[in-house]
Amino acid sequence: MSSKTFISDLHNHFTDKYKLSIIKKSNSNIDSSVSIIIREINTNFEILFIKRTTKDSDKFSGHMAFPGGVKEPYDSDSLSTAHRETKEEIGLDSKLNCDLLGRFSDYKPVNPEANKFIVTPFIFYLKNPNVKLVKCKDEVDALVWIPINFLIEALTKSTRIGTKYDKPYKDNVFEYKGYKIWGMTGKMLHAFLTEIKDYHT
Helix, strand or coil: CHHHHHHHHHHHCCCCHCCCCCCCCCCEEEEEEEEEEEEEEEEEEEEEEEEEECCCCCCCCEEEEEEECCCCCCCCCHHHHHHHHHHHHCCCCHHHHHEECCCCCCCCCCCCCCCCEEEEEEEEEEECCCCCCCCCCCCCCEEEEEEEEHHHHHHHHHHEEEEEEEEEEEEEEEEECCCCEEEHHHHHHHHHHHHHHHHHH
């Protein structure tokens, strides 16, 4: 599998074949965007995650996540939010350094304290894998690249079923070198990997 073929396949898939699911928004919703960033290192593809800093003001404090955040009034659209938040959190100018591969389906947290958020993910390919990333210390505790092949291998064992907020609850959990991805990010990652795994052979 060449990088050109894999990335081209993803772009074609999310442009022409993917059935995008968009959540209808109301005035009470809070728009936000995240960036699913892929790079190639030594013929291996990886996805970037951040570990959020621990602080009381963050509903997702300490969680593993994709770079991203809340849409501001001056953001022209959800993609602009993804670009701005990515630059603020990890110092990456995704407009300059990435190719946009497409948009992924909207997600909404089940956490009652955060379920007003509607999260719109965008998929990027980092053209220069050695570009320097600078984490915002107030928001990001760690930057973690995880190989896609490792994540795909973990897909079948990732499902977790239990009870949460007094209701049946299912999410997906991925563990890598002491980091744990779960909750909304785990479910989003599971759906994304399921969508792309046939191209990653």
